[in-house]
Amino acid sequence: MEISETTAQAKIKSLLDEAYESRINNLSRSIELGEKALSLSKESTDKSCIAKSLSLLSLFHMIIGDFDLSINMANEAIENFQELNDEKGIADAKYTIAGALYKTDDFSKGLNYLIDCLGTYKKLNDYHNLARVQKSMGTIYEFFGDVKSAAQIYEEAIESGKKASDLNLQSNAFNPLSGLYLNQNNIPRALEIIKKSIAIKEKTGDVRGLAFALYGRGKVFTQTGEFEQAEKDFLHSMKIHEEMGEKLGWAMSHHKLGALYIKMDRLDEARETLVKALEYSNKNKIILVKFKANLLLHEIAKKEGDFELALKYLSQYVEEKESVINDRTAKVIEGYDVITKMQALEFEANAQREKADIIEKKKIELDSFFYRISHDLKGPITSLMSLNYVAKLEVKDETALKFLAEYDSQANRLNNILDGLLRLTKMSFNEDSKQEIDFEKIIYDCISSYKFLANYDSVEFKIEVDPTIKYEAEWALVNTIIQNLIENGIKYARTDEGNKPYIAISVTQKQESIEIVTSDNGIGMDEKTVENVFVMFFRANRKIEGTGLGLHILKRAIERLNGQISAESKLGEGTTFSVVLPK
Template identity: 35%
Template sequence: MLNLIKGSKKESKILLLLEKAHTLRINNLSQSIILAQDALDNSILVNNKSLQAKSYSQLALYNMVIGEMEKATFFSNEAIRIFTDLNDKKGIADAKYSLAGVYYKTNLYHLGFITFIDALKIYKRNDDYYNQSRTEKSLGTIYDYIGDYISALRLYNSAVKNAKKVCDFNLESNAYNAISGILVKKGKLKFAMAFINKSIQLKEKTNDVRGMAYALYGKGKVYFWLNEYENAESFYFKALSIHNEMGEKTGLAMTYTKLGELYYKMGKLALALENAFVGLKIANELNLVMCSIKLNKLVSLIYKSKKEYSLSLEFLERYQKEKDLVMNAQTFKVIENYGMMSRIEVLKNEVKLQKEKEEILEQKNNIEIQEVKMRQEFLSIMSHEIRTPLNAITSIITLLKDEMSEEGEVLLQSLQFASSNLIKIVNDVLDFTKLDSQRSKLEKTPVNLFDLAQKVVGVYEKQAQDKGLQLILHFDIKERGLYYLDETKIVQILNNLISNAIKFTNEGVIELSIKLLKIKKKHDKIIFEVKDTGEGISKNNLKDIFESFSQVKSVLNRNNSGTGLGLAIVKKIIELHGSKIKVKSTLGKGSTFYFKLRADTVAFANEVSEMSPKNLIDLKGKKVLIVEDTLINAALLIKILSKWEMESDHVENGLKALKKVKKKKFDFILMDIHLPEMNGFEVTRLIKTTINLNNNTPILALTADTMLTAQNYEVNYFNGFLWKPFEIDRLRETLGNISL
């Protein structure tokens, strides 16, 4: 049967097949095999090695259960091979568990012992209590075979304990069944009956039909030793019926063995012989060595009772030969490997020590994470507390320009320059901290590189003119000017390089050149270059200029201000792009800073959202809700918005904002992030997801916190971010474009 799975979720459907096969194994094993085979066929079709290995592993387990030992061995080895290639330790352990099951049910149960231990080591390292339980139960069975009942009971009890940890009643039931068997052999029949009854109760609770057959078989054994033969026969028949229905040949061989023993004990020799031969046939087919040893001895005893001594001797010799060649040899090999169980105890201690080491490392990491978090929180607060008043200053300056005399305007320009310089210093410190803590990430959007370059040059044109310098742009990218770039970071690089060039150049020219190096179908290689005719840098100082807080001149007599972080920031941002900043410099002649970037091209110009005044619509009469706890900032916003004839409502916290949006419909909401009682993220989420009049109203975040990024929690609820101190023109353009 092959179901050809189509669509983009093939792997998910294969996993569902395997999950369903696993669920059905307790009452429909043949269907489990069909589903697992389907999963294998489809995982081969999609060439998914991991799913192939999982399918092989399940097929191995199911075929082992029904007695198809050759198939089970093949599937197990295939699973182990692939899981080994994938370095999937858990997968290897699962496949080894199935292979060990084949070994211990045939004449290689010493290999089963070793292979179970290999699997158990992996399960213990991973705290996999489910698989520890089933492996310990199987290992206990091997000890049971060789007569080491103390070790068997220890493992069975551990299996119960681990089953309880994962609340798996089936595993718990299986272990109780095994414990009951040991108690029967030790003659503690009352306790044996109590444990087997508990096993049956759990099987009834889980509806594990296949497992129930083994539990009923176990109860039949207790009745047999209680000499309640009719009850024993009844329970053996119930077990036999389920094994037949499930096609579980191992269970059939075991039950026919017990029926043979029962009828022999009852003196029904013909029935005893009939059942013994049926069991022997299955045992020989499946190479179930323990069953065949018991049955050869039973058949010998039956023939002896029938006074057919030659046949009795024949089967006695078979029994003796098989026992000597297999049982004693296997027992010896298991005893040889007893050291492995000692190593399991060592492993337990190793795992414990490893966990202690991991806990210590985790505590250390937690302390480091806490320190980073505290540093980030401090910077976040510092960013907000410094930039918020700066926002007020710059906004007031802009508003006052319209009302100032010529003399007053000169003073305002000086004030604006000073505040802009202070903003740059704050930005440098905060940006460097983000880059240094490796929190910064590239956030690429379609960018018109020519427009970007023009804007950067425009910002510094007046500053250059004031020093008598020429600032020239050379842009050598004619048709391919649209790229996916992190605009903010590219601007930051160019700002720092041009600002640095102006700072250290007293006469001459500063040139920004942007040229194509290589053109490919989906990306280009671009070189950015900032060249000046300044004082230059000596060879001895070249290695230091990109270090944090580095200034070439002495602090006491330098003529140029700054944090000394500009070039360090440039270096880190360019490294974030996977490139390097380089410099050529000659003392007295000037310097050239350059770097190369790979930039993905934008296929169509319309992918770039142009934010230009020509696109803006009239904002007159638009209603705005301002959520801002700093009253001066709120007052300034109201003043700015009133210039565009917009209507403003103001609330100072999130709770009031939530009440307001239920009563009045707004065209925009301007949301501060740092608010008392409830932060702006949370307020925005509630506005967007609860019943009110503004679920679809655009919300712009207003924040002075540069530590926030596009990856912050609930950021997708916002329609945009405006960083304080924001440019008034930028606010106008943003509102206009959102209205389109």
């Protein structure tokens, strides 16, 4: 029996080794071998072999873009590895989950998994897998806009690849590094690195990696105006991606080829290519390619004078881009928190103190970034809104006025978001002196300030303020809290026939705290919405105008006063917010 099990294990190991080697030029073969190994593993009931087979299969499915299947297999592998106390096995499966997450734009969650992997691989001196993790982390740094850190970690991935004596691992990092140099307009360096990558891929027979390298060189040729060479590279890249079943790479190549055809004034081919990219991205949830393809299709329709179609694509682009940017902004904030964990790995002796310091520093940096960007954009946005107003007075053409109306709507939305970000970041920098708070005056002033809101006239306000309250705090923060609670109640009032909208506001003094409670009989929220209601840019109801910043700003103001907030709500019945501020 012992001999039989050993023979089975050796056969399974051989299948898995061959499957892993085949991934660079024949993913179908890799999956076939992996499934055969899994079947034999289950027959032999060897948990280690089952886990390793699942882990490798999940990697192959992640590569071709079957993300849900990949994550399910990886999680099943992790359960088995945990029972076996196999640290490396757990890290391998987590690396695959990280890849599936960040390829679908869940960067912050993917980064959590990568940091776990990083610690394990460093501990084991596993340079092969360390290089893979570092390259993936470089992609995430690049997403965060931290080009310096991205370049540094790509260089670290190259060094790890050298220590692992693996040319392919080195060239995998060359591809994105070339892109960084291209974005900095250092074209000679970008071309030098991508040519080096192509040479390695051709030497090693890494066909799948070659597709990404050709895509990188196509981008360089596009920028240098060598359009025919760029077209050849993109077409070659697309062909390989299609043969290998690489969904993300296929969509990316189509997008860049479509952009190239526009530059070459080959609009029919551009449209055909981009429509394919759009349909494929819709089917496979490749969000970034999706909204970029809409923008290029808008450009084509505009060039051809089809303004109605141009408006349609532009509207889709604006809607999808807003969703991506809002989602990404929130993830950048989460991501900086995650990055601190990675940094803390380097300073284990002082982990807790270092973590707290770094988190605070990153929050300040991020707040400073938002403040600068928002402040700098306010002037141009105000000018654009003014110019739009003047243009509407002069223009009479109905199609043009339709464009101007869409423009006005989006400019106003952007202006409101910038106002919200400015209020949010000012809270981190302003230190107002404390003063005694007159809650009653603040409440009535805030109610009065919202007379312009649509539901204002139909809402009844019920106000109860304990006259014995003695409370000192920063006036601006308390005003922000009450202002946002009242605004939220008015905007989401239920004005259907038979319902008399009201907002009840009470401020009471407890032994150690002040309690502010607002309740209404508005449209209410379901359980899932309540869970997300304080998340930045989250909007419970997209039919009602807003930026998704109000309740996040409210929560930040409460946190500045060391307070707490809770929400209770029932859909169609109303909402209650309870704020507790320590005295």
